[in-house]
Amino acid sequence: MAVRLKDIARDLGVSVVTVSKVLRNHTDISEETRERVLKRMKELNYRPNLAARALVTGRSCTMGLVVPDLVHPFFSHVAKGVSKALRRKGYSLFISSSEEDPQLEQQEIEQMLARRVDALIIASAQWTVESFRRIEEQQVPFVLIDRQFPGFAANFIGVDDIAVGRMATDHLFDQGCRRIAHIRGPEVSPALGRLEGYRGSLAKRGLSPAPGHVVLSRTGDDAGDVSGYEAMLKLLSLSPRPDGVFCYNDPTALGAMKAILDSGLRVPEDIAVVGCGNVIYDTLLRVPLTSVDQDSLSIGEKAGKLALALVESKTPQRPKSILLEPNLVVRASSQRRGL
Amino acid sequence: MAVRLKDIARDLGVSVVTVSKVLRNHTDISEETRERVLKRMKELNYRPNLAARALVTGRSCTMGLVVPDLVHPFFSHVAKGVSKALRRKGYSLFISSSEEDPQLEQQEIEQMLARRVDALIIASAQWTVESFRRIEEQQVPFVLIDRQFPGFAANFIGVDDIAVGRMATDHLFDQGCRRIAHIRGPEVSPALGRLEGYRGSLAKRGLSPAPGHVVLSRTGDDAGDVSGYEAMLKLLSLSPRPDGVFCYNDPTALGAMKAILDSGLRVPEDIAVVGCGNVIYDTLLRVPLTSVDQDSLSIGEKAGKLALALVESKTPQRPKSILLEPNLVVRASSQRRGL
């Protein structure tokens, strides 16, 4: 079926070792033999069995990427970035979507460990640090992305979420908003960081969130538009109602915006809206959405590169945490100056 | 480092074979031995080396998925569907994005073949059928999705693209449009099928596209909004100008809609717009977009299941082509009845 080293060796009357050496560009092979072997490899369309090689070298040249939801634009961009970083090095990538299910995530991680991936990149849906201990036991290097675990030292690449919250809220304040509400996400680091940034921005001005001005978006990243809609309805029922909302992600912001428009109010005149992610076709919305960009592609690329570096360096490194600076992209949904 | 069968066997004073049998639930093992082995496996946190197993069984229990652009919602949904189908069976999935580059795609396919995937699922960016021959040579079953190659018999899962074009155009006609234009895509089967459906719908009514009413969208799936914008500008310069446009995908439709609105015309009153894909937050746009749904998740699932079936059945099957029926989702961008 598949051509093996053995077949080529037999055909040419040389040993398997010789062929193997040609394959890996060893120098101790005569030019003549090399050419004969190469020629035959071409003819037979030979492809080395990478699994077999991995078994003996102890390096599979594969990595695993686990994300909560591959359909979420943030994570698909991350995946693209990781792929890009690995491609040049001949690595292949297992990608798995945990559907925000910690148990499923754990299972997928175990599976990848069983496949002896050289490293793992994980945007975790876990509540505990348990499963990472398992990875550490196996001595497999891993990089966390997007979601951090306080008090747990690990390689991490993500955006500075406190800065995200601060920038968004500062911006709303600059646009003249004085009753700024926040639709926050679940108890994971990005949402918590953004909340902290939001509070910080208010505190800087001697303010604190008015009662009811921080609302929890019911779901996580999926169906964010639905839960954003619901959360916004709560905010709309307050009096006085907010004149600005910072939403912890874009889908939520879209839902919030829809709720505002549906209730007959205007964006940004009555309520300004800022989201985070900048990955949804923000420019083509009813009201183009102001959003904090996280450069998810580059998060993926950096994570891939870091993972590669960890694999290269035999000696265990001190965990490295890299925070990228976010970028505010201003669009119509928040521009109230000069109205 | 990693625990091996051998370690467990040594610890317990049994043979490697016995441990291996327990691992795979063979019946010819005494209950007592089984329990001892199981206990020790738990203690040591044993995980079988799947690569080693693959080497001897000839089955890697991995598959490869190659798509032109993982960030495109259509393909990320497909990926999700494939994952879902494979997960239950203990398969892992290599995912690779070819960035619409045929050469890169070929390279990634070769890589996956070298990793001895049990099957491949490919949304191809190729112009020729060449690279598929290579896969056939290796006797690796594969399933094409989304894009077909006329005259090349292969397993295929996709949507009935002619029906897509027909439904969209019929709908525009029903809404009172009489000068229906089409922004078409590149020379690949989905775009060609949709074009054919569009022509068919007109022909059915004794019509044919007016001169200049079929415009080619400059790019493929990425940056479709930009090229859709440009294509629409051309249509707007015609006189009489179209009163309805069917765009071969959603990003293009978004771009087209923006061009219409920017030029001061109204959607759908002046020009009705229909897209295809239904995966972009269509409901939250300035004008919610009517779109033909392809159920990309289910395309992925069906492809995954078919691939599994191909792996199971030793005997080569006759290529199977499955066309799913599309679904028109009507929103504001095309509703002109009763205005």
Added chain:
DNA sequence: TTGAAAGCGGTACCAA
């Protein structure tokens, strides 16, 4: 410059 032998971590087959 070449190749024989051992072994990576498992499984298959058959004999004990």
Added chain:
DNA sequence: TTGGTACCGCTTTCAA
């Protein structure tokens, strides 16, 4: 019920 042996396809080591 248990286990010895061979082997999957490749690399490593070391001797010829």
